[in-house]
Amino acid sequence: MDMLWSGWGDPAEATPLPDTVIGLLHDLLGVEPRGSGPVALEDVAVPAPRWEPAARRALVAAVGGEEHVRTDPEARIRHTRGKSTPDLLRIREGDVTDVPEAVVLPAGHDEVLAVLRACAEHGLAVVPFGGGTSVVGGLAPERRPFVALDLRRMDGLLALDPVSRTATLQPGLRAPRAEALLAEHGFTLGHFPQSYEWATVGGFAATRSSGQASAGYGRFDEMVLGLTLATPRGTLDTGRAPRSAAGPDLRQLILGSEGAFGVITSVTVRIRPLPATRLYEGWRFASFEEGAAALRRLAQDGPRPTVLRLSDETETLIGLAQPDAIGSGAREPSAGCTAVAGYEGTQEDTACRRERAAAVLRACGGTPLGGEPGRRWAAGRYSAPYLRDALLDAGALVETLETATFWSRVPELYAAVRDALTGTLTGAGTPPLVMCHISHVYENGASLYFTVVSARGEDAVAHWTRAKHAANEAILAAGGTISHHHGVGTDHRDWYLREAGPLGTDALRAVKRRLDPDGVLNPGVLLPAD
Amino acid sequence: MDMLWSGWGDPAEATPLPDTVIGLLHDLLGVEPRGSGPVALEDVAVPAPRWEPAARRALVAAVGGEEHVRTDPEARIRHTRGKSTPDLLRIREGDVTDVPEAVVLPAGHDEVLAVLRACAEHGLAVVPFGGGTSVVGGLAPERRPFVALDLRRMDGLLALDPVSRTATLQPGLRAPRAEALLAEHGFTLGHFPQSYEWATVGGFAATRSSGQASAGYGRFDEMVLGLTLATPRGTLDTGRAPRSAAGPDLRQLILGSEGAFGVITSVTVRIRPLPATRLYEGWRFASFEEGAAALRRLAQDGPRPTVLRLSDETETLIGLAQPDAIGSGAREPSAGCTAVAGYEGTQEDTACRRERAAAVLRACGGTPLGGEPGRRWAAGRYSAPYLRDALLDAGALVETLETATFWSRVPELYAAVRDALTGTLTGAGTPPLVMCHISHVYENGASLYFTVVSARGEDAVAHWTRAKHAANEAILAAGGTISHHHGVGTDHRDWYLREAGPLGTDALRAVKRRLDPDGVLNPGVLLPAD
Incomplete structure (x- = not known):
């Protein structure tokens, strides 16, 4: 099943807010009910693909058939941006300025390599697309034209080693399907982020996802033992042992690279017995x-x-x-x-x-x-994004953000982010509700996950963007990381560069240029486009 | 106290083999007793420093005093190579072809930066030197002339956060001193490799050391929460949170970089309560x-x-x-x-x-x-290196090597390495004793640590090198990593490059060139010198 194009999840699961809650939103936050939901899919105007016919032919050859290079408006709309609140606000109004020229569906690693070559040759950028659940602008590159590289056909369990307790998974596997395949052998991955029902294994790796059971099973990046990366310059294979002293850990260079260094085409993870x-x-x-x-x-x-x-x-x-x-x-x-x-x-x-x-x-x-x-x-562990749609329908502005730091700094970070959000939105005339929870714990620190609800102001995207930027500044000033588990994308990039520092950024740019010399991969995501 | 220049540890702790064992070595392995131990320190001929006077002046200025730029023969001999058996065989015979021109002792991060600048300017390579315990040729660069950058003056506990349970340590801290400083606050690091008595915090980080209590406390790279790196292009600071989704993990790019990307000038680690x-x-x-x-x-x-x-x-x-x-x-x-x-x-x-x-x-x-x-x-947990000296004194050849893989491959890797060592040394006329233990365990695999004893053959270094190369080939062929906790150095480099693959190597070279454009840092260690 496809995700709702204008919001979250299975359209059948959407539930409008009860009138009592709509009343509360109005009384408490001044949220004015709005009659209009998203525009109709068929009313969204999608421009014709901006590419040479030769580009299309090359891509069709790369993936072995016309049917795997989709240019119909619906496919392209469904691959426009991700699922942040700004993304939803834009797509609900029919704004498809970030639309891909085409959706390309490779069947395996070699086809991914062929797609990357074809795109480099024809001046197309490539955005790897898993579940499409990014909430940090990870699917909206800065260079056009681009194709969305949808990995859904790469959804197999490639190997399972019950002795070593490892499994090799393809990147397009959605988490519930991965769990079902592992359960046939008596195992679980144990990775249950809020996006669980829609997100994919490749996306988990590319963004350093962290699940709700991380205290027991660890973060996704801690589960990964090996990765294969397809790049415009060929293949990078990592992971000959659980741990090694053979140089820097290349797995940790690929994890969190968000499609900017290459396309993750297989992930070897640790697995555990299904809990009784x-x-x-x-x-x-x-x-x-x-x-x-x-x-x-x-x-x-x-x-x-x-x-x-x-x-x-x-x-x-x-x-x-x-x-x-x-x-x-x-x-x-x-x-x-x-x-x-x-x-x-x-x-x-x-x-x-x-x-x-x-x-x-x-x-x-x-x-x-x-x-x-x-x-x-x-x-209700996976239902918050549905609630967000209902709140947007009711005319409210609602979004989440998250960070992490060491335990001794948690109180200061908590206060700083809350004050930044409350201060900015109150100053803009829409006093918010700011809620927070500790979502992940470590020996040495914890993550803080904030949810903000307010009235939406004149221009909802601009309204939220001001609050978000204030929160980002507060996070950096209080010593937190700009993202504990959502990733960098384009939304966090400028703050990420400050967190990584000029020399850290420089090192990553050097890697990017070496693996992707033409700047084909997710330009502007993680690092500025050259 | 300084380490024995021609062998391991505290000279007072050296114990010759009992005659019964010397007899066994002869009867079992054909080891012929040799009368001669190491040459005398004062008989080692050290050439005069090969540098311009201006280079010396620049280094003295960088570290604030003549006394911190040592060029006396003893200091230079003590910083020649590490403690592998080939290193010991060479130094015992007075071979100082790998001698540094000088030993430079900076007092802090800024002095390290100044040393790197001075060396780049005067065409000197730099080898960061902690405990000098490398057993993989990590202290013998391929470019000359070079200076040894001894970090012993940087041996402080910079910060301790009992709430977050973190400590920030300087790189030149030897492990026992680090434990003593932490114990004053009721904490331990829990890192006890065989080199514990002599090795340093910076070396642990640079080489991804793993201690004997790793099942409980984890590997050193798992303890590290933050690192500061001094490079010829400036400072790289990492670690704002225990875990983050903000891009690739730069800490994991520094860990295992063996001084080739920069000099680690501080390490923030997790600490735990002292065990009762x-x-x-x-x-x-x-x-x-x-x-x-x-x-x-x-x-x-x-x-x-x-x-x-x-x-x-x-x-x-x-x-x-x-x-x-x-x-x-x-x-x-x-x-x-x-x-x-x-x-x-x-x-x-x-x-x-x-x-x-x-x-x-x-x-x-x-x-x-x-x-x-x-x-x-x-x-006896730290005494094996003393035993090695006694065995070398008795005319035997003795060395260790280690690898790791996933559990299901352990039997094959074990057999392959044992066969390679036994076959090569037997073929060369010196049938060996090959012993092995599982030294570290993980959910998904384990490390194997081999000890080899044999007669030494005509040219002991060449004799061992043939066996070692055969073991390296066996490790790669059986799917193991070329090193689980000794590192790459120069000895493992050619196999490491095959393990990392051409694109992985390329990515690391890109980082190296960006951080160290003149190739000043440990040339030939980890990566080939340009």
């Missing part, structure tokens, strides 16, 4: 600070739950932690902050970890809320 | 295969000991796993393979892990040998 048990529970803490200290204690001294997250007071109150229960937070027995701790594994292991973790959480001031908040979180 | 308990125990398995399966089970399903290693039948028999007890293996109650499992942590945590791990090891066929083999291993 999955159990998620809620905990209440008096404050975000108290809850954060409890999470830190578990992250540093264990036992480590598989899922571990903590909403701040506002998010707890609004109940956005369980988007299907929006507004229900106020009915909880006490104020404070809700955490979710989840355990996956064997019966014995989960029971043991759960008991010991519960003792730690109690000792840190936590009150157990039982299984209900955990079940609600699990039921 | 340390306990090491022995286990016996019927075969290497059975023992490896048991280690794999613990590495994959836990509980994970802090130390976990397994000697093969030969190493168990010879007792080299406890070098101070060489020959005692034959007195053990049964044949088979000895493993050491160690636990460090709180009383409760070690007791819990030990009990559960013991159940797993028993279920996998292990027989507990109690604390004695563990105590013997712990007592």
